[in-house]
Amino acid sequence: MVSLDFRTRTDADIRGVSPGEFFGGELPALAAAHCDLALPGARELGVEPFAFVTPSGAWTVALAGDAFTVTPGDDAPAVAHCADDDVSQLVDDLVTPMTFLTAGRLRMVRGDLGDFLDWWVVLRALIDGRAVHTRGAVGFAARDDGPLDLGRSFTPADDDAELAHFLAEAGYLHLRGWFPREWMDEIAADMDRARPGYARGDGRSWWARTAAGEDRCVRMQYFDEHSAAVRELLASDAFARIGGLLEGGYEARTEGNRIEALDKPIGVVEGISDVPWHKDCSLGMHSYRCCGLTVGISVTGADARSGQLRVVAGSHRALVQPAFLRRDCDLPVVDLPTGTGDVTVHASCTLHMAQPPVERERKVCYTGFGLPPRGEAGDAHRRADDGSPREARGAAGPAGGSRRGAGPPVAIPAGGGQTGSAGNRHSREKTRKRGR
Numbered sequence: 001m002v003s004l005d006f007r008t009r010t011d012a013d014i015r016g017v018s019p020g021e022f023f024g025g026e027l028p029a030l031a032a033a034h035c036d037l038a039l040p041g042a043r044e045l046g047v048e049p050f051a052f053v054t055p056s057g058a059w060t061v062a063l064a065g066d067a068f069t070v071t072p073g074d075d076a077p078a079v080a081h082c083a084d085d086d087v088s089q090l091v092d093d094l095v096t097p098m099t100f101l102t103a104g105r106l107r108m109v110r111g112d113l114g115d116f117l118d119w120w121v122v123l124r125a126l127i128d129g130r131a132v133h134t135r136g137a138v139g140f141a142a143r144d145d146g147p148l149d150l151g152r153s154f155t156p157a158d159d160d161a162e163l164a165h166f167l168a169e170a171g172y173l174h175l176r177g178w179f180p181r182e183w184m185d186e187i188a189a190d191m192d193r194a195r196p197g198y199a200r201g202d203g204r205s206w207w208a209r210t211a212a213g214e215d216r217c218v219r220m221q222y223f224d225e226h227s228a229a230v231r232e233l234l235a236s237d238a239f240a241r242i243g244g245l246l247e248g249g250y251e252a253r254t255e256g257n258r259i260e261a262l263d264k265p266i267g268v269v270e271g272i273s274d275v276p277w278h279k280d281c282s283l284g285m286h287s288y289r290c291c292g293l294t295v296g297i298s299v300t301g302a303d304a305r306s307g308q309l310r311v312v313a314g315s316h317r318a319l320v321q322p323a324f325l326r327r328d329c330d331l332p333v334v335d336l337p338t339g340t341g342d343v344t345v346h347a348s349c350t351l352h353m354a355q356p357p358v359e360r361e362r363k364v365c366y367t368g369f370g371l372p373p374r375g376e377a378g379d380a381h382r383r384a385d386d387g388s389p390r391e392a393r394g395a396a397g398p399a400g401g402s403r404r405g406a407g408p409p410v411a412i413p414a415g416g417g418q419t420g421s422a423g424n425r426h427s428r429e430k431t432r433k434r435g436r
């Protein structure tokens, strides 16, 4: 079988490190040991000196010739102010610069989020011993070693080994006619029936205002509580088959917010309906949890006019920034238009976005599978939430320069978006127990 289990850490690896220990000792040693992994990619990114200012002191990281340097001080064109604990959590891969952005506490007195994201990529390479992506480094091969058709879709008649190979190679799947149309019609009707039961501020739904002046419920969480059809779908062999494609014992969500039902209105002017480019690990914990699998069930079909999922092929195998898409990224962007009853699957590490509808609305349900925990769920999993997206509360400075293709502050699915992971489940259980 094929594996997309990229995990290298467990909660036992969370050690906490002070800025002085990290910048003063560990990072110079890591920069020497892993320089070859980070240097070519850092050159392509064109990183310039970047300073971290913390209550414990200031340090500037830079690429100088063929080496990375770490020096005291903040004489750099980009400067981020961080708490000591922010540095510790960055090092332990519990947060990313996107976490600071979405929490509304990204503090950059010079430079912008794009500079921070570039250095996040370089630091991850140095800390984790993983190569920064470089142009041409990710290729795509079919099972017979021929070229892989990235536009390929599959049907229930196809061989699971073919599906698994494509998913591992490309980072996504388009499954055609996976569920009968009548089943989708039932789910669509259930969505219409359930919607009046949701209200703004109920903690179980997302809302958006449209240019036409409507206040629309765009995301109904815990939708399984409202639809026998969707419960039946989650219990079906066709659904279980998706979770069984990869090695690792993927688990479906069995409690909590098992599945979300989304309406995609046209002309959203306020609130989050269509999420821009991101990985589901964009807020951290990649090395603890990736790759989970997110499953989109196309209730009404989707295309460029009604909005659709778009993915960056191979991005799950590339150490690239976890949100926004750099304009110079060499990896192919693939549109995933779907018919009613089709399914999309993407890995939590695959860059993806929802294209807003312009002509017709659409309906889609999202659920997923997660890897079982590797060891006792502790601090790291308690830090994770139920995977519900969070809305950004703004950032100091623009969210990235044009060369990076960064956009405005956005909603990014929190906690890896792997809401089916047993780790999350343990997290909630423990949190509840602690709360009693």
Ligand SMILES: [Fe+2]
Residues within 6 Å of the ligand: 278, 279, 280, 352, 413, 417
């Ligand atoms: Fe996502």
Ligand SMILES: [Zn+2]
Residues within 6 Å of the ligand: 279, 281, 286, 287, 290, 348, 349
């Ligand atoms: Zn990841």
